[in-house]
Amino acid sequence: MGRDKAQVEVDGIPMAQRVATALYQVTPDVVCVGRDRGLAGLRCIPDRLPGPRGPLAGLVTALASAGGPVVLVAVDQPLVRPATLRELVALASPGRAAVPVAGGARQVTCAVYPAGWAAEAAAEDDAGGSIQSLLDRLGAREVPEDVWASWGEDGRSWFSVDAPEDVAAAEALLRGDRLRP
Secondary structure (H helix, E strand, O other), X not given: OOOOHHHOEEOOEEHHHHHHHHHHOOOOOOEEEOXXXXXXXXXXXXXXXXXXXXXXXXXXXXXXXXXXXXXXXXXXXXXXXXXXXXXHHHHOXXXXXXXXXXXXXXXXXXXXXXXXXXXXXXXXXXXXXXXXXXXXXXXXXXXXXXXXXXXXXXXXXXXXXXXXXXXXXHHHHHOOOOOOO
């Protein structure tokens, strides 16, 4: 994007604020991980290790500071639906993550992770792993398309704004356009 994705606006609202608004409809404890100062009025905490390390580093930090399961949503997923997050929370269990699968790929940055995975996630990060490799080791409740579609989800919850043209696509989805496969 060439700039801080969290501050990029989709239909006039910064993505971080959009994601936080959805999360607040699911949990009162919303934290922005990977930052050392406030963003969009959120409490922020820096990653436990410095430098760009990927989503696993954020998950490790979130799990270490959480008192319960972590609902993980990437800041560049501004169309995340609270209803989808609530369903994922309902499917997660104390020892098992709930992760939607779309097009054969696990959507690891729109998922729920059990608090009990903190030590395993830290070890995976220390070994240079990823959330995918963590899931390969520990397993997850993978939520297939027929299930998440029954919630009214069409994949927009994990639609990622990675380039300037994605902002226009996200805004079209907000206007009611359908997500294209």
